[in-house]
Amino acid sequence: MYYPKISVITPSYNQGLYIEETIRSVINQNYPNLEYIIIDGGSTDNSVDIIKKYMDKINYWCSEPDKGQSNAINKGLMKAKGDILAYINSDDVYSDGTFFKVAKFFQENPDVGIVYGDIQLIDQFSKILKNRYEIEFDLLMAHLIGFGIIIPQPATFWRREVTEKIGFFDESNHFTMDQDYWYRASKYFKIKHIPEILAQFRIHQKSKTNVNFSQKDTLYSQQHFKDMLKFYSDLPISRIIPFKYSYLIRYPYRLKRIVKKFIQGKYLVK
Secondary structure, rough: OOOOEEEEEEOOOOOOOOHHHHHHHHHHHOOOOOEEEEEEEOOOOOHHHHHHHHHHHHEEEOOOOOOHHHHHHHOOOOHHHOOOEEEEEOOEEEOHHHHHHHHHHHOOOOOEEEEEEEEEOOOOOOOEEEEEEEOOOOOOHHHEEEHHHHHHHEEEEEEHHHHHHHOOOOOOOOOHHHHHHHHHHHHHOEEEEEEEEEEEEEOOOOOHHHHHOOOOOOOOHHHHHHHOOOHHOOOHHHOOOOHHOOHHHHHHHHHHHHHHHHHHOOOOOO
16 A cells, blocks of 8 residues: 655744653654654753654754744755645644544545644643534635634645645744645645544643733734735625625624534534
């Protein structure tokens, strides 16, 4: 059986509490054609010692100052040789069997450029808080309510052709770089959903997402606003209804997403 090469990148900085679980979730997939790359930003905790512990399973790693998460991901992408690409942050983990499921899906769907699955939310002790199930990708909905809402980053994989076509992550974007990337890719590639839990997203006190969601008027919210304006401006209706009134359309699509999840029973499963 043919197994396409999967390249996984882990950007990291001072995540010694969690990075070992991330690393083990990658290498314990036992996928026969895996390339694993870790780009550490010059951690001052025990991260490097943990990375060295698994050196024989890691194809490339470095620990040096960088320009942030987007820059670290791009450094990894420049090294990656895989047919399928992904990145997982150093506090998140993959579910068992994820790589085999993704490789099989891509082989059976040669017209698809990006696939994403469902995720579990976990706490700092790896306790499952809840399952987050998604719906099949809806391009108009993504433009109106945000690509990052519909596509969970830890459970997302894309073909090498996507990066060859649209380039690297925007290094000026330190908070919603994944949303921006899916948005740019959606102009050229089909995006599909795998209705299975592929990864676990960790919520903890020091996570970047948690910090920025809990503060008003943060750099995150400013970047998110810019992204939403960009998404909306790409729609023909933006020439009729200004962005400041886009909620008139956005709210019905948020409701549509909720209704779809109810119909599919995704709110009824713990």
